[in-house]
Every structure is written in structure tokens, then in C-alpha cells.
Amino acid sequence: MALPIELRGHDYRYAAEQAVMAFLPEFGGEGDKLVSTLDGLCAMAELRFRGKDYEGRAEQAGPMPEAPLLRRRAQQKLVKESVFRACVGALGKLPPWGSLTGVRPGKLAARHMAETGRDEKETAAWLEREYSLSPRRAFLCARAAKTGLEVGDSLGEKDILLYVGIPFCPTRCAYCSFVSHSVEKSLKLVEPYVEALGREIGDAGLLTRELGLRVKAVYWGGGTPTTLDAEQLRRTLDRVAAAFDLPAGLEYTVEAGRPDTITREKLLVLRSAGVTRISLNPQTMDDRVLAAIGRRHSAQAVRHSFALAREHFGGQINMDLIAGLPEDSVPGFRAGLEEVLAMGPENVTVHSLTRKRGADLNGMDLRGLPGETVGQMLDIALEELPAAHYAPYYLYRQKFSAGGYENVGWAKEGTGCLYNVAMMEELCTVLSLGAGGATKRLLPGGKILRCFNKKYPYEYIGSLEEADRDKRALFAALP
Numbered sequence: 110m111a112l113p114i115e116l117r118g119h120d121y122r123y124a125a126e127q128a129v130m131a132f133l134p135e136f137g138g139e140g141d142k143l144v145s146t147l148d149g150l151c152a153m154a155e156l157r158f159r160g161k162d163y164e165g166r167a168e169q170a171g172p173m174p175e176a177p178l179l180r181r182r183a184q185q186k187l188v189k190e191s192v193f194r195a196c197v198g199a200l201g202k203l204p205p206w207g208s209l210t211g212v213r214p215g216k217l218a219a220r221h222m223a224e225t226g227r228d229e230k231e232t233a234a235w236l237e238r239e240y241s242l243s244p245r246r247a248f249l250c251a252r253a254a255k256t257g258l259e260v261g262d263s264l265g266e267k268d269i270l271l272y273v274g275i276p277f278c279p280t281r282c283a284y285c286s287f288v289s290h291s292v293e294k295s296l297k298l299v300e301p302y303v304e305a306l307g308r309e310i311g312d313a314g315l316l317t318r319e320l321g322l323r324v325k326a327v328y329w330g331g332g333t334p335t336t337l338d339a340e341q342l343r344r345t346l347d348r349v350a351a352a353f354d355l356p357a358g359l360e361y362t363v364e365a366g367r368p369d370t371i372t373r374e375k376l377l378v379l380r381s382a383g384v385t386r387i388s389l390n391p392q393t394m395d396d397r398v399l400a401a402i403g404r405r406h407s408a409q410a411v412r413h414s415f416a417l418a419r420e421h422f423g424g425q426i427n428m429d430l431i432a433g434l435p436e437d438s439v440p441g442f443r444a445g446l447e448e449v450l451a452m453g454p455e456n457v458t459v460h461s462l463t464r465k466r467g468a469d470l471n472g473m474d475l476r477g478l479p480g481e482t483v484g485q486m487l488d489i490a491l492e493e494l495p496a497a498h499y500a501p502y503y504l505y506r507q508k509f510s511a512g513g514y515e516n517v518g519w520a521k522e523g524t525g526c527l528y529n530v531a532m533m534e535e536l537c538t539v540l541s542l543g544a545g546g547a548t549k550r551l552l553p554g555g556k557i558l559r560c561f562n563k564k565y566p567y568e569y570i571g572s573l574e575e576a577d578r579d580k581r582a583l584f585a586a587l588p
């Protein structure tokens with residue numbers, strides 16, 4: 110059903126709709142209405158929401174650009190800005206990311222830096238001024254943009270990222286929105302999946318060689334790849350090594366997110382195969398919270414796995430935490446973060462809880478903490494991580510995250526993950542293997558062509574010819 114939005118003097122319905130839904134997702138109830146007007150250099154939004162009236166106004170600072178594309182972009186920005194200001198009235202406060210709604214705010218800042226030559230500090234000031242970002246978010250955004258530009262400069266046209274998906278986990282977390290099957294329920298699928306994946310790896314390696322593509326980083330995600338047993342892991346790692354020309358020391362990440370999947374033997378397999386980075390994700394160091402989110406392991410298991418990884422793996426370690434989990438508290442989050450920092454992983458990634466479609470499958474209560482509490486937790490992260498010599502190096506936002514906050518990757522000097530930056534900022538082509546894999550071919554100029562593998566393991570296993578055909582067609586398509 111169309112939202113009750115009336116446009117006057119323009120036809121930017123999508124811009125008005127996106128802006129109002131981003132800030133007031135409940136808009137559209139009985140009596141609600143938005144009138145968006147564009148008149149020369151000024152946009153006006155008259156919003157009626159839950160029986161009350163609000164207004165927002167935005168004016169173009171200089172003359173309207175003459176070039177049609179730039180003109181439309183400027184006009185849409187005015188429309189969005191005016192709607193945002195009316196929504197701020199209804200919300201009673203400024204959202205943490207101001208009027209920015211996209212999932213990749215670093216891209217906007219990077220474009221601004223590239224177009225104007227402004228540095229990080231000037232770009233942060235511009236974000237505060239133009240999009241009403243809080244100083245902390247403006248700093249994060251400008252920093253991510255700068256890192257993205259540096260990584261982008263280091264990549265050539267033939268460089269690609271390789272993603273390998275293993276969609277199995279020991280059990281399914283309550284908040285999970287990935288295609289991840291608990292091995293308890295799908296054990297018989299694992300071996301046929303590994304075999305099918307091995308074939309797809311061979312096909313993709315052939316294609317990569319034919320096209321002269323160079324793999325710049327490898328990332329295994331899922332799911333939890335270390336759900337595979339040591340022999341399956343070794344076999345799949347060997348297949349990747351045989352199919353692709355991977356230079357020694359190449360950045361190679363394998364997610365090992367669940368401590369209940371980590372053994373000495375698997376760590377040694379990863380190490381001997383040249384894996385350089387693993388991600389060991391406690392999410393929280395509080396046993397009550399772990400139980401509340403359906404992870405059947407303890408904080409002690411995380412401590413044990415970390416020590417095991419330091420002893421037998423030897424590469425870099427990332428640890429993920431989530432702000433806003435049910436049963437957590439601000440002091441609890443602080444204690445978890447401090448314990449993780451005391452362990453000294455090279456990277457820490459701090460997420461804010463997101464409620465997505467696809468989650469909530471096991472009937473658990475997923476109501477996380479209120480946005481304000483999440484904000485307090487993230488403020489702690491923003492203070493403690495720099496104090497412990499971590500710098501933010503990439504960030505992204507997700508729809509429906511608690512309080513509209515962000516996910517930020519932090520790294521000790523010289524340890525940032527190129528894959529994360531290049532993937533998130535869409536800086537190069539990504540070849541994705543495994544169930545649900547989304548291969549993205551980046552064309553000159555920034556346009557992206559995509560093709561998708563079958564989503565579920567049982568259908569993926571029988572669709573390898575199709576997957577190969579789709580990838581070949583994608584790379585054969587003319588820009």
C-alpha cells in the first residue's frame with residue numbers, strides 16, 4: 110500500500126519515502142501524512158504523525174548545479190533533509206547518524222574526499238554540517254573513508270576477493286539471519302556440501318586463471334567454517350590452494366566464530382595451510398547473555414579457545430562483540446570489552462544488535478536492549494578501544510539495528526583486514542563460492558553486476574553447472 114505522501118513541485122517520491130521510513134518506520138498509520146514541497150532552492154516537509162504536526166525545512170547553500178545529474182542529486186538531498194528535520198521533531202532527538210540513511214556511509218565521505226581533496230578532519234566537519242552527524246560518528250566515517258581510499262588505490266582492475274561460504278554452525282544463535290544450519294539438524298548434508306564446494310572451487314579457479322584475475326584476499330565465512338572437521342577443513346583448504354595462484358603471505362581469513370568448534374588439530378590445519386587470520390567471536394563474555402542468545406558455550410570456552418589459538422595458530426585474531434544483546438547491561442558490556450582487550454587480539458569488531466528477517470527462528474525472545482543503552486555501550490567502545498591502541502578501519506550500518514547505530518572494525522596498527530575494507534566499500538570484484546554466495550563484478554565507474562548461487566545447501570549441491578554458467582556469463586557481459 111502506498112504511503113500517504115503528497116509531492117509538490119517535484120517527483121522525488123522515493124527520496125521522501127526512504128527518508129521518512131528510515132527515521133519513522135511506523136509512519137503510515139491512521140491520519141499520518143507527509144507533504145513534501147520543493148520550491149527553487151528550498152524544500153519543505155509538513156509531517157502529521159500520530160496526531161501531531163511537525164515541519165522541516167532545508168535550503169540549498171549556493172546555486173543549484175546546472176548539470177542534470179548533479180541537479181537531481183542536490184534536489185533529492187534537499188527533499189531528504191527537509192523530511193529528516195520534520196522527523197527529528199517527531200523523534201524528539203537527533204539520530205546518531207543524522208540524516209544519513211545508507212549502509213555504507215564511508216562511500217559518501219570517500220566520494221567527498223576524492224572530489225574536493227579535503228582531508229579527514231575537514232571531511233568530518235563537512236559530515237557534521239551537511240548531515241548532522243555527531244562528532245564521533247563523523248570521525249568514524251571520515252576515518253573509514255580514508256582507509257577505503259588507501260585500499261582502493263592499492264587495488265588493480267584484475268584484483269579480486271575470494272569468499273568461501275560454509276553455512277553450518279554447531280547450533281543456531283537466536284539473532285542469526287544467515288543461511289546457517291545447525292549441524293545437529295543437518296549433519297548428513299555436510300560431507301556432500303564439502304564435495305560440491307570442492308568442485309565449485311575447481312571451476313572458479315579455472316575461470317580466474319582464464320580471465321587473468323589475481324586474488325588479493327581470501328575470506329571463509331558462513332556459518333562457522335570451523336564446524337567442519339579437521340579432515341574436511343584440510344581438504345577444502347587444499348582445494349583452494351590447488352585451484353588458485355595464492356602468493357605466500359596472502360591475507361587469508363577463516364571465521365572460527367564459535368569456540369565450541371575449535372580444536373588444537375583444526376588450528377594446526379589452518380596454520381599449515383597459510384591462513385593468516387581467524388575470527389573468534391565471543392559476542393559477549395557473560396554466560397547469562399550467551400544462554401539468552403542460544404549459544405551453547407561459556408565465556409570460559411572463549412578464554413580457552415583464545416589461549417589455544419595463540420599457542421597453535423600463530424596468526425592474527427579478530428574478536429566480535431555485540432552491543433544490545435538481551436540480558437546484557439552497560440557494566441556487563443564494559444566488563445566483556447575490557448576482558449577482550451586484556452586478551453589482546455589484533456582486531457576487535459563491535460556490532461550493534463540488528464533484528465533481521467530470518468532471525469527469531471527458534472522462538473527465543475530477541476528483544477534486545479533499547480537504543481539509548483546500545484548508544485552508551487558503543488560510547489564505551491569509542492573510549493576504550495583507542496585508549497588500548499586500536500584504530501577504526503571500516504564500518505557499516507544495517508537496517509533495523511538497535512538505535513540506528515553502526516558496526517565498526519578496530520585494528521592495532523598494521524593489522525586491518527583488507528577484505529573487510531574492500532568488501533564493505535565495494536572496491537573490487539568479489540568471487541563468492543558456496544551456498545548463497547553473491548558474486549559481484551565491479552565495472553569501471555563503480556557499477557556492480559551480480560549473480561547468486563543457490564541459497565540452501567541441499568539445492569546448492571545440485572546446481573554447480575548453473576553456478577559456473579552464471580559466473581562465466583557475468584564476467585563475459587560487456588560493461
Ligand code: SF4
Pocket residue numbers: 277278280281282284285286287289331332333366367
Ligand atoms: S555463529 Fe553466526 S552464522 Fe552461526 S548461527 Fe550464530 S550468528 Fe548465525
